[in-house]
Each structure stands twice: as structure tokens, then as C-alpha cells.
Amino acid sequence: MQVFENIFLAINGLRANKMRALLTMLGIIIGISSVITIVTVGDSMTNSVTQLFNDMGANSIQIRLADKADEYGNINSSREWEESDYITDDMIMQYQESFDSEIEAWAISTYVGSGQAMNGHNRAQGDVIGTNAGAIKIQNVPLVAGHFLNDREVSGAKYVAVLSDRFVEKLFPNVSYQKALGREVKLRLAQGTYTFTVVGVYRYEVSGIMSSMTGDTTTNIFIPQPVAQQITDGDEGYYSMQVKASEEVTDTKLFAEQTAQYFNRRFYRSNKYVAIQAESMDSMIGQMTGMMDTMKLAISVIAAISLLVGGIGVMNIMLVSVTERTREIGTRKALGAKNSAIRIQFIVESMIICLIGGVIGVLLGTTLGRLGSVLLGAPGWPSPLVVTVAVGFSMAIGIFFGYYPANKASKLDPIEALRYE
Amino acid sequence: MNNENLTPGSESQPLIIDMKGIVKRFYIGQPNELEILRGIDLSVRKGEFVSIVGASGSGKSTLMNIIGALDRPTEGTYVLDGVPMDDVPDDLLSDIRNCKIGFVFQTFNLIPRTSALKNVELPMLYANMPLGKRTARAKMLLDLVEMTERMGHQPSELSGGQKQRVAIARAMANDPAIILADEPTGALDTATGRLVMDLFHTLHREQGKTIVLITHNPELAAETERVITLSDGRVIGCERREAFHAGV
Numbered sequence A: 001m002q003v004f005e006n007i008f009l010a011i012n013g014l015r016a017n018k019m020r021a022l023l024t025m026l027g028i029i030i031g032i033s034s035v036i037t038i039v040t041v042g043d044s045m046t047n048s049v050t051q052l053f054n055d056m057g058a059n060s061i062q063i064r065l066a067d068k069a070d071e072y073g074n075i076n077s078s079r080e081w082e083e084s085d086y087i088t089d090d091m092i093m094q095y096q097e098s099f100d101s102e103i104e105a106w107a108i109s110t111y112v113g114s115g116q117a118m119n120g121h122n123r124a125q126g127d128v129i130g131t132n133a134g135a136i137k138i139q140n141v142p143l144v145a146g147h148f149l150n151d152r153e154v155s156g157a158k159y160v161a162v163l164s165d166r167f168v169e170k171l172f173p174n175v176s177y178q179k180a181l182g183r184e185v186k187l188r189l190a191q192g193t194y195t196f197t198v199v200g201v202y203r204y205e206v207s208g209i210m211s212s213m214t215g216d217t218t219t220n221i222f223i224p225q226p227v228a229q230q231i232t233d234g235d236e237g238y239y240s241m242q243v244k245a246s247e248e249v250t251d252t253k254l255f256a257e258q259t260a261q262y263f264n265r266r267f268y269r270s271n272k273y274v275a276i277q278a279e280s281m282d283s284m285i286g287q288m289t290g291m292m293d294t295m296k297l298a299i300s301v302i303a304a305i306s307l308l309v310g311g312i313g314v315m316n317i318m319l320v321s322v323t324e325r326t327r328e329i330g331t332r333k334a335l336g337a338k339n340s341a342i343r344i345q346f347i348v349e350s351m352i353i354c355l356i357g358g359v360i361g362v363l364l365g366t367t368l369g370r371l372g373s374v375l376l377g378a379p380g381w382p383s384p385l386v387v388t389v390a391v392g393f394s395m396a397i398g399i400f401f402g403y404y405p406a407n408k409a410s411k412l413d414p415i416e417a418l419r420y421e
Numbered sequence B: 001m002n003n004e005n006l007t008p009g010s011e012s013q014p015l016i017i018d019m020k021g022i023v024k025r026f027y028i029g030q031p032n033e034l035e036i037l038r039g040i041d042l043s044v045r046k047g048e049f050v051s052i053v054g055a056s057g058s059g060k061s062t063l064m065n066i067i068g069a070l071d072r073p074t075e076g077t078y079v080l081d082g083v084p085m086d087d088v089p090d091d092l093l094s095d096i097r098n099c100k101i102g103f104v105f106q107t108f109n110l111i112p113r114t115s116a117l118k119n120v121e122l123p124m125l126y127a128n129m130p131l132g133k134r135t136a137r138a139k140m141l142l143d144l145v146e147m148t149e150r151m152g153h154q155p156s157e158l159s160g161g162q163k164q165r166v167a168i169a170r171a172m173a174n175d176p177a178i179i180l181a182d183e184p185t186g187a188l189d190t191a192t193g194r195l196v197m198d199l200f201h202t203l204h205r206e207q208g209k210t211i212v213l214i215t216h217n218p219e220l221a222a223e224t225e226r227v228i229t230l231s232d233g234r235v236i237g238c239e240r241r242e243a244f245h246a247g248v
Helices: A003-016 A018-057 A089-098 A151-155 A165-171 A210-214 A225-232 A252-266 A281-324 A326-334 A339-375 A384-410 A414-419 B060-067 B090-100 B116-126 B131-144 B160-171 B190-207 B218-222
Strands: A060-067 A103-107 A109-119 A122-131 A143-146 A160-164 A184-189 A192-202 A219-224 A240-245 A274-280 B015-026 B034-045 B049-054 B075-080 B101-104 B178-182 B210-215 B226-231 B234-240
Touching: A003 A018, A003 A339, A018 A281, A018 A339, A018 A384, A060 A252, A060 A281, A089 A103, A089 A252, A109 A165, A109 A225, A122 A165, A122 A225, A151 A225, A160 A165, A160 A184, A165 A192, A165 A219, A219 A225, A240 A252, A252 A274, A252 A281, A274 A281, A281 A326, A281 A339, A281 A384, A326 A339, A326 A414, A326 B090, A339 A384, A339 B090, B015 B060, B034 B060, B034 B210, B034 B234, B049 B060, B049 B190, B049 B218, B060 B075, B060 B178, B060 B210, B090 B101, B090 B116, B101 B160, B116 B131, B116 B160, B131 B160, B160 B178, B160 B190, B178 B190, B190 B210, B210 B218
Parallel strands: A122 A219, A160 A192, B049 B210, B049 B226, B101 B178, B178 B210
Antiparallel strands: A060 A240, A060 A274, A103 A240, A109 A122, A109 A184, A143 A192, A160 A219, A184 A192, B015 B034, B015 B075, B226 B234
């Protein structure tokens, strides 16, 4: 009907009571902005975590030691893992032979410690990780120069290292990555100082939430696993490893189960304390996403309550507005306004309040969501769908909570209304 | 009740208001049942300028509400401009008010925060007239009441007399069968009230408008063609003025 007239009228009315309109909108603004913020931050976190796991390879599985429960279901948490509990090279060899067509690559890694390198006044710091050649296929290590650790270097326990571009830039300013190859780097570790030859440089990616956890100064230095073993003089064997499934594997989850079964039957049957657990990345992503969804749902419930309270606030102010404008309603009816015209007028007004509140909420939520996601290291924007739903929902609140006051206005007796002081 | 006396016999114009035996009761069936109108017969022909006078509580306002299609009589028949008003539903009553009645109130009742132009457009808006057409007509009507210069002003920026002129222009919006004016000068000073009355006379004389003026002021009533006096819910007098004073 006279939709534009009504919108114009509603905005006019709001302009006459700016402060009141703003306060009324507050509940809607808070509700909508918190939904937008949470969904934006949650989505970008989920994306980032998913990205992280995908980088590791969605078709890879994580194998690790886990404490076995005794016959009463209790876990002896005071016992520490011993060398005999660890996954050995021999186990891995047998495993690889048994699952030859399923395994594309496998990776183990040992954290050696923080190392510092010096070149005159230039210093660089990095975390030294002992790993094997298969790691390149599982972890996200995009090379920009040279090569990753190869089998020969690993099995020969060569003192070679793969550095990040940032590490190279700090240590050898004005030297290209290509020229950095073959240079010697003296790494000072807690255990002593060791000299490594640079064989590869990879691009360090500030990706996802990991950047905020690791900071941007410490990058990984990859060295052959046996060298790490020598430096740490630690136990032989590993408590975790990653396996990348080949293209023949269609169900990584099943492959993970088979892997765990294989290890447990073959190597851990007699071990009373420790067993092997294997989990696919898919299921880990699923767990993570599920966690995020639960969090989002919980906060959405709070936001929904805020919207409900906001809606009641709108209803309240609309009832006040109807009472204030009783005479106007009477006049309009005398001039020929049908009940439906009056009802629409007030519903449109309530809808406009909620719509403006919703738009402000979206803007505020986008800002906060952007800020939050950037602070958490996973920058994101709210999806158009979320924005559309939020704006639509706020309008729906306007209609729902505006209906009762509008109906009340439309049912006023024109004679009484005209006489109202 | 002498019906002959109420009807101006010599006129050949059609009846705009044709009321027979109008009774209005309130609180029907309750101990405090109240009979406000006790059988009103009233006829107004097209182009007449009639006034209804009476003391407070005589039933003037109730009669006006029934004439103005704001209320329904308890008993009796009312035909407004050929439309019988028995048992009409609310929406039809709204339509009748919209196109057959032009209200002018004592307290102006302009819509606040809305320009004079938009106020005049309002009844045409409710009649679903297209924007261009209603704006043009509203401007023409404001010109008629000499308010063209102030058409962009809001009611709060207008004087009492100006407000009433806008209200009269608004009453004319859908070219109604009757202009129903309820104490239109009641809130104005004598001089301004005089101007408003002159405007009614002009509309009556030049536009041939049917005007029903409700007032308690006998001097104003005396300016009209016919004075209908109410008392205690009955018509006690219908004085037809031979020498019609057409104002100044």
C-alpha cells in the first residue's frame, strides 16, 4: 500500500526522538553485533584450523602413544613412558612393508630445542626439529631454494639444515636464498654448538592461528632425525608419527583404525601400559569444527536472549508511542484510515527501528569480528549469508514485537482516540 | 416531532443527510444505561449550510459522530449521500469517512511533524490516489485557503488560524459530500475565528459545499441558513433563516 509513505513517516518519527530510538535499538544492536562477531571469529578460526590441518594433509593420520587402561578401567598416570614403549625404526619399517600400497609417506619429528645462529652481528633464532625426508610430503614446507632433507642425508646423519626464508634474511642480509645454499651455519644449542650446511630454504607462511602461537620470529630449522638423536642423546624411538595415505586409500578413518590395530596386535600386545592410537586428520578437523560449532551455538543462544530482550524493549516503546499518538491515530481514522493502514504504519515503524538497529549491529559486529579475527591471527569477514540472515532476523523481530502494539493502535475507537488528552 | 418543519420544502436538491428516528444508547443492558439521542429526524440537502446548536450534554457530539460515520446509531435509519448506513462494516465506514466526510476539529488535529502539504494529502493517500495527482490537488486546495506560502511548514510552525485553514483544505481533499465542522473557531480568537467562518462561507457560496457546523455559539449559528437546536437528545427547534447572512 503506502509503503514509502510509512517508511518516510517512521523515519520522521524516529528523528523526533533520536535518543529514545537509539536506546530502544540498543538490545537489537548488541544482539546482532554479538552474533556477527562470534560467527565471524568462529568461522575464521574454523577455516584457519581446517586450513592448518589440510596443510598437514587431510588424508594423513596421526599415530601416537597413549596410556592403556588396566582391567578396572584406570590409567596409571604416574608412570612415565620408557624407551621400550616407543615406536622404533624397525616397527616403522615393518609397518611400511605391510601397508606398502597405502602409505605414500611417513614423518617423524623430534624437538631438539631452541637454537641461535650468529654471523657477525646478525643473529637468528629458530626451533630445531629433527625429521625425516617424508616430512616434506606431509607438512607444509614450500621450498624457495635448494631441496628438503633427502633419504641419503637422513640415513647418513649428515649435518645439513633446511631454514626458513626469514631465518636466512636475518642471518645473511642482502644474500639471495639461492646464494645461502651451501653456506655453513653455526647453531648454538643447549647441548653445544654444531655446524650445519644449508641445503634448502622454505617460505615461512604466517597462516592461521599458529602464527599467533609461535610468533613471527621463531621458525623451524629442520635437521635429519639421526643428527637430532645424536645431539639430544635421547632415547631411540618416537612417541608420535604422521603417515600420509596414498591415493589408493579412500577411507582415511578406516586406514587409521587398521594402522592402530596393526601396531597394537603386532608390537604392543604384551605392553601392559601403552597402546597406539591413530587418528585421521579428517576426524581431528571434525572434532575441532564440532567444538567451534558448540561454542558458536552457546554464544548464539546468549545473543538470542539479547535479541529477545531487545524485541521486548521495542514492543514497550511501541506501546508508549501508540499511547502518545492516540489523538493522531484518531485523526487518521477520522480521515479514512482503515484499521489495516494504522496497523501497517506501526508495524513498519517497529520494523524500521529494528532494521536500523540490525544494520548498526551488523556494522559494529563486522568491525569487532574483523578486529577479533585479526587479533587471533585468522583475519576474516562475516559471510554475506550471515549478514543477510541477521538483517532479515532483526526485521522479523520488528514485525513480531511490533504486531501487538500495532494491532492495539488499529483497534482504537476513533471517538475515544479523538477525545484523548 | 414534525418532519415537515425539518425539511426545507422549496429545495429541489438531493438529500445528503437523511436521518429518521435516530436513537443512541450507551451501556446497553447495564444498570447505568444511558439514552443520549432520543429519536432524531434530520435532513440536510446538498449545498446547505446548517448549524447544530445545543448546550453541553444535549447530544451534539454524539449526533456529530453518527453524521460523521465515526459511530453507529442504536436505532433508526441514516442515509448519507444515498448510502444507507445500516450495519456497514468498519472498513466501509472508513471509506465513507474518507470520501464523503470532511472533518474540521476544534483542536485542528493536524498530524505533528508532517508538513501542511502532507497533511492535506493524507485523506487522498488513504484513498490510494497516485502521488503526483494528490500533491497537485493538495497544492490547489492550499492555494484555495491561501496557505500556499506555508505548505512546507509543520503544524508547530503555524498559528492557530493557519492550522485551521490547513485543516479545512484537508477536509476538502477528497471532495466530500459534507464538511463537518466541530466548533471550528472554539480554539481561536475572535478575529481569526471570523476569518475561518468567512472561509466556510466562501466554500459554501463558491464551491457549493454542504457544511454542517456544530457550535454552542448562537452568533455563529445565526450566520448559517438553518439552525437546528438540540436539547436532551431531541431536536427542539429548526429555524430557517429567510434572510441568509452570507458573512462579509
